[in-house]
Amino acid sequence: MSTEFATTTDVPTTSGAPTRRPAPGASDFARLSRRMAAEGLLDRRPLYYTVRFGLVLLAFAGGWYALFALGDTWLQLGLAAAMAVVFAQVALISHDLAHRQVFSRRLPSEIAGRVAANLLMGMSYGWWMNKHTRHHANPNHEERDPDVAPDILVWSKRQAREASGLARFIGRRQAYLFFPLLLLEGLNLSFNSFRALRSPTMKRPVLEGALLVAHFAAYFGAVFAALPAGKAVAFLAVHQALIGVYMGCVFAPNHKGMLMVTPGMKLDFLRRQVLTSRNVRGGPFVDTLMGGLNYQVEHHLFPSMPTPALGRAAEITRAFCEEEDIPYYEVGLLRSYREILGHLHRTGEPIREAR
Known part of the structure; x- marks a missing residue:
């Protein structure tokens, strides 16, 4: 593999975007x-979500039935891959519930969200919602967005210069390691879910913990009941690894490689969301694959907007941004990954140069 990744010259990466100010008394x-x-476009879509939830739950139940129906065979690894897709779709449902795209009231959203995330997926709804809310408030902010915190990877050259320990070690070649690291993301989600139960910000930790324990007891119990130990371990390894890859491939294109907001940078709400977000083209297949998150600009502007409305909302937002001279960025799915790797390679330069 070449040591250089593609760079992007047309991605908005500076703060000098707004060229036209809103009329007095009315924000853009x-x-x-x-x-x-x-x-x-902000109205609820109960029929859509009824059909979508029904299909995902049917696939979820069908997968567990197939686990026992197939029996002792290495074909189970194919089922593990298919179930990784189903679990990721459950996670995307949890995401929509957390944003109240399905129910307008908090209580039914939280009940359904905890069932989907904790019980079916094995991920803490409360932990993820807390982190995701902070991300929406400050997308791609070097100091305030938990999704670009320099934990293992560094997302800006300033973070790279200040990196130490594991982040500094990985940062030298983080572009090459990005996709391999996603193989561990499923385990990372589970680890952080249990760790968050001790956090003072966690609401209903006993309930969340009980649901997580129930999930993993049923999860491990079913796999080891259906398969001999060797195949069971292989099934779990493939399943968890591909969950991480799928989730990473869905969420990474949304912001990685876009404008990084630094302390002191002044942007209004609309520009802060538009300039830090990347839309991904691809039609119905990509819409389904990414659960509508490929319309990331519109999702960040209107988090409670139902998924089926985002396509039309993108047309309106694109036209509005053109009127106001606001950069609006969208690319194909493969191009988005190329830009992510290019960004990671560039941000690791201070570490490589220091070495």
């Missing part, structure tokens, strides 16, 4: 919101 976001509301 308020005017865009009125356009969305006029077309009913």
Whole structure:
């Protein structure tokens, strides 16, 4: 593999974006919101979510039935891969529930969210919602967005210069290690879910913990009941590894390689969300694969907007941004990964140069 990754020259990466100011008394976001509301794009879509949830739950139940029906065979590894997709779709459902795209009220959203995330997926709804809320408030902010904290990877050259320990070791070749590291993301989600139960910010830790324990007891119990130990371990390894890859491939294109917001940078709400987000083209297949998160600009502007409305919302937002001279960025799925790797390679330069 070459030591250089592609760079992108047309991705908005500086703060000098706004060239036209809103009219006095009316923000750009308020005017865009009125356009969305006029077309009913913020209205609930109960039929869509009923069908979507039903299909995912049917696939979920069918997968566990197939586990026992197939029996002692290495074909189970194919089922493990298929179930990784199903689990990731359950996680995407949890995401929509957390944003109240399905129910307008908090209580049914939390009940359904904990069932989907904790019980079916094995991920803490409360932990993830807390982290994701902070991300939405400050996307790609070097100091405030937990998704770009320099934990193992570094996301800016400033982070690279200050990196130490594991982040500094990995940062030298983090572009090459990005996809291999995603193989561990499923385990990382489970680890952080249990660790968060001790956090003072966790609501209902006993309930969340009980649901997580119930999930993993049923999960490990079913796999080891259906398969001999060797095949069971292989099934679990493939399943967890591919969950991590799928989740990483869905969420990484949304912001990685886009504008990094630094302390002191002044952006209004609309520009902060648009300039730090990347949309991914691809039609119905990509829409389904990414659960609508390929419309990341619109999702960040209107988090409670139902998934099926995002395509039309993208058309309106794209036109609005053109009117206001606001850079609006979208690429194909493969191009997005190429840009992510290029960004990771560039941000690791201070570590390589120091060495």
